[in-house]
Amino acid sequence: xxxxxxxxxxxxxxxxxxxxxxxxxxxxxxxxxxxxxxxxxxxxxxxxxxxxxxxxxxxxxxxxxxxxxxxxxxxxxxxxxxxxxxxxxxxxxxxxxxxxxxxxxxxxxxxxxxxxxxxxxxxxxxxxxxxxxxxxxxxxxxxxxxxxxxxxxxxxxxxxxxxxxxxxxxxxxxxxxxxxxxxxxxxxxxxxxxxxxxxxxxxxxxxxxxxxxxxxxxxxxxxxxxxxxxxx
Numbered sequence: 001x002x003x004x005x006x007x008x009x010x011x012x013x014x015x016x017x018x019x020x021x022x023x024x025x026x027x028x029x030x031x032x033x034x035x036x037x038x039x040x041x042x043x044x045x046x047x048x049x050x051x052x053x054x055x056x057x058x059x060x061x062x063x064x065x066x067x068x069x070x071x072x073x074x075x076x077x078x079x080x081x082x083x084x085x086x087x088x089x090x091x092x093x094x095x096x097x098x099x100x101x102x103x104x105x106x107x108x109x110x111x112x113x114x115x116x117x118x119x120x121x122x123x124x125x126x127x128x129x130x131x132x133x134x135x136x137x138x139x140x141x142x143x144x145x146x147x148x149x150x151x152x153x154x155x156x157x158x159x160x161x162x163x164x165x166x167x168x169x170x171x172x173x174x175x176x177x178x179x180x181x182x183x184x185x186x187x188x189x190x191x192x193x194x195x196x197x198x199x200x201x202x203x204x205x206x207x208x209x210x211x212x213x214x215x216x217x218x219x220x221x222x223x224x225x226x227x228x229x230x231x232x
Contacts, residue, residue: 025109025125028073029066029100033057034080036089050078050094058098062213064182067102068128101128103216107177110228111218113169116147116154123173123218130212137178137219139226158226171227175218182214 035057041049051072058069073096080092103109114129115122120138123131139158147153149169158165167173220226 025101025103025107026070027067027100027102029063029098030076030095031058031063031098032093032095034091034093036087036091039088042090046078047075050092051075051096054094054096062182063098063100064213066098067100067180068214069098070101070127071099073097073099102180103177105177105179108174108225109177109218110172110174113167113171113173116150116156116167116169118144118154121156121167121173121220123175128216130214131175131216131218133175133218133220137217137221139220158230165227165230167227171229173220173227174225175220176222176225178217178219180214180216183212185213186211 033054035050035053037049037053041052044052054072054075058072060069062068075094075096077095078092079094080090082091083089084091109125111123111125111131113121114124120135121133122129123133125131138156141159142156143159144154144156147155156167158167224231
């Protein structure tokens with residue numbers, strides 16, 4: 001799910017690590033957001049009540065260009081507390097920091113294989129599954145073959161000096177971040193009032209893939225990348 005709100009503003013305070021062995025998957029982003037605090041929360045300490053509401057709004061959601069929120073790290077300031085006419089809730093403006101998952105281009109990360117298809121690989125970090133290695137970014141030269149362990153599956157194999165090195169399901173796979181993308185939210189075209197054949201519409205909806213608000217494209221085409229077992 002992607003978060004977008006006219007009442008929110010953000011300031012990215014990420015600092016990529018210097019050229020050293022230090023690598024980080026996470027960055028800190030500073031956000032300002034205006035929110036309503038329901039009356040039943042007013043008996044709680046203000047900081048805890050505000051943090052709980054912020055977690056329900058942002059946790060496990062993608063913020064465009066900032067990444068996936070994994071934690072409300074801290075609250076820097078809380079202003080307001082106004083009660084508008086006809087509204088029993090207090091309105092506050094909070095400034096806070098979020099811990100965001102947003103790897104930078106060129107970062108090397110280890111993941112597990114989630115899918116292996118004719119289009120390439122899909123990898124998973126456990127908490128994030130939308131990592132794709134397309135065919136042009138596979139280790140070269142390569143070939144594909146039927147996967148003996150998965151019906152109708154594809155196994156990709158790196159060819160090196162006459163030897164075959166398969167990408168297996170048990171291996172930890174090291175990849176380099178090629179790009180981090182935030183696809184636009186799809187807008188359904190057409191007028192709902194138009195008469196459509198219901199069976200055709202149902203069939204089309206079944207073929208649609210779930211919207212993915214953040215996609216990481218990875219590369220295995222370099223020394224040291226791919227299954228770690230290849231290099232030990």
